[in-house]
Amino acid sequence: MADKVVLITGTSTGIGLAVAAAAVRAGYKTVATLRNPGKAGPARGTGADVRQLDVTDSASIADCLAGVVADYGRLDAVVNNAGISVLGTVEHLPMDDIRRSMEVNFFGVVEVTKAAMPHLRASKGRVVTVTSVGGAVGQPFNEAYCAAKFAVEGFMQSLEPVAATVGVGVSVIEPGAVTTEFVNNARVDIPAAIDAAGPYAPALQAYINRTRGAYSTAQTADQVAEVVMQALIAYPVVFRWQTSDFARSFVADSLSDLDGSIVAGLTSRWVR
Template sequence: MTTSHDNELVFVSGTSTGMGSATARELADRGYHVLAGVRSQADADAARGPRIEPVFLDVTNPEHIDALVARIADDPQGRKLVTLINNAGIAVNAPVETLPLEQWRRQFEVNLFGHIAVTQALLPFLHESRGRIVNISSLGGKVAMPTYGAYAGAKFALEAVSDALRRELAQHGVRVVVVEPGGVQTEMTGHGIERARQFVADMTPTQRQRYGGLMQAIINQATEFTAQGVTAEKAALVIAKAATVPKPRARYTVGRDAALMTRLARLLTDRTLDRLAAANLRPHMPKAAASA
């Protein structure tokens, strides 16, 4: 016996590519009407499909959020929002010393404050439906590797907000779930690698001397990490599970790497994790930097 979801809406942000796109398709295949957040007409045209309706949403734009609220409130078929999946995100990697402050602010605006703004706006609908919020965090929300200070900082904060929100909403029947992907084959990671290369080019000679080898090692490691990661479709299955199972866990990991590292972060001392991180980076260091 299958359950009909004809009267239910799901909203997923960041569906232009990768996990967001795959998640929208997976939930549409399960019978939900998916409102898919995109940022361009080309992305909207690519996202549109059976039970997938693209909506323009930059999570940092209050007017876009207001329009999303109006779309849900005035649904032509009277469908109810049952799930919000906060997936939009950007990846910026550079050492703390070298990353411009505006890039720090941009990272937090998209990966944290934007999700809070969307959540605040849509919570009245979820109270009504006793629905669910799924926040897409990261392995970086548990372990902060070198050059991931801004990205991990926003994800650590999202984890904390999710914990607070889960405890606040439990008595009202609204569930809050966190998904922590590790390596996933997505375009966002590729864009992050390209940004990292640009940051190296923009460093001062002194900064490049200090951090150039580290940045190259991080780029090499991230490239390999992504290539060995799970597909966006496999990640979408975990996200869909978190969004639909009757009694979800508080957290789900995606991929063996995320499962392993989140366990190690609980078990090992900080100094041991430091040594493990350094050992994992060493094979990716340029020869000159590794022998220095």
């Protein structure tokens, strides 16, 4: 991989940071990008080339991609990882929060991919996007987050056959619960959220109790990064990757659920 250049978004913590470290170890020329340069220390510690990139800023995306290609002469892969979590139900969530979820989790992925495609065509490269089991299974109090992740999966599944005609492979990665800073970075005051939930308070408390249990047995970011690295080199290209047995079972339930009753029966238990 010594001549291969990979750009990764959202590398300040968690999965993105772990992917950057794994890519460096694998021999890629690794460009680790993040929104806030003040949080670049851990990414620099991987040995990656750390650069600023805000996936919600068109100029930032264009400048970063242009700089990478100017400096390295090519781009072989993009790992779309940057994302935010949004907890709450639609009646109480501010529209600005819902729009922010779409801007970061969906439109950011689209715009980075759009900017990268000409260079990936030239290198016959790869687009690997970290989505979530929440891109295949709608989950309580995650309407805004899952909507964005469903949109990403629909976008990528539609792009995949078109990109393949010009030699670009497209894959999505579907982790379940992962022990990263992702949840903490949501900055949700749980007691305040329950107090403000009104008639939804019992359901929200039940969901939080269930979710805490899920995160007690979560995967590590390094385990997810291993799957991302597999997706980058798999031949033939594999579109959909789950990162654990739980994720495979969970996604399989949804993909085979023609009338929606399997998922509804499962997730309704999370809020009771």
